[in-house]
Amino acid sequence: MSDFLHERENMTAPLCPLAISKCTSYSLDSISKSVSEVLLPFGGLEAFVKPGQKVFLKPNMLSCKDPSAAATTHPIILEAVANECRRIGAQVYIGDSPPMALGRIESYWNTTGFKKVAEKTGATLLALEKEPSRQIRVNGPAGPVSIHVTEWLYSADVVINLPKLKTHNLTVITGAVKNHFGLLPGLQKAQFHKRFPKLSDFGALMADICAATPIPLTIFDGVEGMDGQGPGGGRVIKTGLIMAAVDPVAIDLAFSAIAGLDPEKIPTLARCRKIDLGPKNLTQVRIFGEPISSFKYPGFQAPAEPIFAKIPGVMVKIAQRLIWMRPKLKKGLCIKCKACERICPATAISIAEEGPHFNRKSCISCFCCMEVCPVDSIEMQTSSxxxxxxxxxxxxxxxxxxxxxxxxxxxxxxxxxxxxxxxxxxx
Structure with missing residues (x-):
């Protein structure tokens, strides 16, 4: 704690501040201690939250999975932050828009542990699909794009971004920048996969949405994370850290360094650099607490490389016959919940006797189906x-x-x- 206090006294204004604390356990005491430490260089949570204010906590609630799967922000992170907000005297609201929670958000809250957090802390859970939304325009990769975002982004006095350390098979990482995508309620998120099938364009859109939906504070759950084929079906890894920053780009730059990934090859960060959103690299970030080198993960597995991103447009049709990645059903696991069928932006899925049938001509390989499957019954199949x-x-x-x-x-x-x-x- 003294290191954080000492470094706060030496904070230099031109650099973007980022605080990192070692945390290897999801015990409430450990998490609360680390959350307090990473907020100290910023003046504590009191610098952001005042008595009587409405605070909207925006976690990553991708899928209906237990916290041990590392697919969602851990509920203890939510509990620790909610407790601090309540201690200050604020009202706490928790909400995210999972891609296929329509009609069954309660099951998400129960399985992820968020409902227990609400019961313990007195926080209110929000089904964003049932809440008011506002239409805004963002600078898309090929021109302005209209999106609907939850009204809570504007009606709350304070919004806190609570992302999870994970990979993503389309954007390489799911970190702080992409977590803003969950501010879009309903199935519109899936439609953007079809509208922007090129990976660089889809990643650019994530950065553009982040730029249009500023959030003043990000607290990053990196105690345990996911590598490999994230964001829902990868490998659980122990990375042992919590981070905080006022700029989500700083968080993702640190994440990429920990994972040994090149930020220029991460579509969201490449776009952020192009549009001057946040620091361009870690030389423009002031680290408080533990150095990034303490958390580097040599065995980090990046998701499968997006092959088509490197192929010239005129060659794509030919290459698609030889180089492809597509969803495939794992036998005997499907529970026929139809989440994959409902989420598919290309309407390429129909439910057969054994489970989903994929129309190969219509499939755009966005892997939304793999992302939302609650039982991991869909995997990525690649060409020989x-x-x-x-x-x-x-x-x-x-x-x-x-x-x-x-x-x-x-x-x-x-x-x-x-x-x-x-x-x-x-x-």
Whole structure:
């Protein structure tokens, strides 16, 4: 705590402040301590929240999954922040717009643990689809775009962004910037996948929406996160941190550094840099508390590389026959909730006896279906050419490494990776 106090005294105005605290447990005491620490350089939560104010907490409530799946903001993060708001004397409201919660938001609240948080703290849960919304225009990648955002963005006295550390198969990461997308209620989010099928354009739209919906404070749940094929079906990892910033771009830059990802290859951050939204790199960020180097995660798995983003437009039709990624049903898991059918922006899904049937001609490979499936019954299927390319990459890594000295564990890991990739090629 003293380090945070000392560094606050030396805060320099030109740099964007970002505070990081080590936190390895979701116990309420540990989370509350870390939340207090990361807010200290900003003057504490009292610098943002005043007695009698309405505070809208915006978590990531992607899917109807238990907190242990790391697909949603952990409820203890919500509880700690809500407790602090109530201590100050504010009224707390919690809301997000999951892509397929229409008609069953209660089940989301129950499964994610958000309902228990509301009961413990006296917070009010909001079904944003049933709340008023406001139409605004944002600067889209190809011109102005009209969107509807929840009126709570404007009617609340304070909004606090509470994102989760996760990957995303379209935007590489789901961090602070993309969490603003949940301010759009209903199924309009799915329509933007169809309207902006190019990954760079879709990522740019996320940044443009963030720019048009400013939120004064972001508190980032990175105690546990998700890598691999996020945002709903990846691998749970322990990253052990909580961050806070007044600029969501600073959070995502730190996230990319921790994960070892190039910000220029993250569509949202590339767009933020282009439109001068937030700091351009970490040299423009002042770190308080623990250094980013303390949290770097060498084994972080990025999602599958968006192949089509690198192919010239004239070659796309030819390449689609040889290089493709598409959703595939895992046998025996589907519960026929029809969430995938309802969310599909291209209406390419119909429910058959075994589960969803995918119309390959209509499918735009947005993977909204995989994102919303509550039982992970949909996976990403890739063409043999992609699998062979991945195999070649793993073989190269095995023999030449990654610019580092090969330890026995490195060789063992790469051998397992080659075996796994070769198995998938032979399927």
């Amino acid at each position: 050419l992609i699998k062979l390319a991945l195999l070649a990459r793993e073989v190269k890594r095995f023999f030449w490494g990654e610019g580092k000295t090969n330890t026995s564990s490195d060789v063992e890991r790469r051998s397992a990776s080659i075996e796994e990739t070769l198995t998938s090629v032979m399927k």
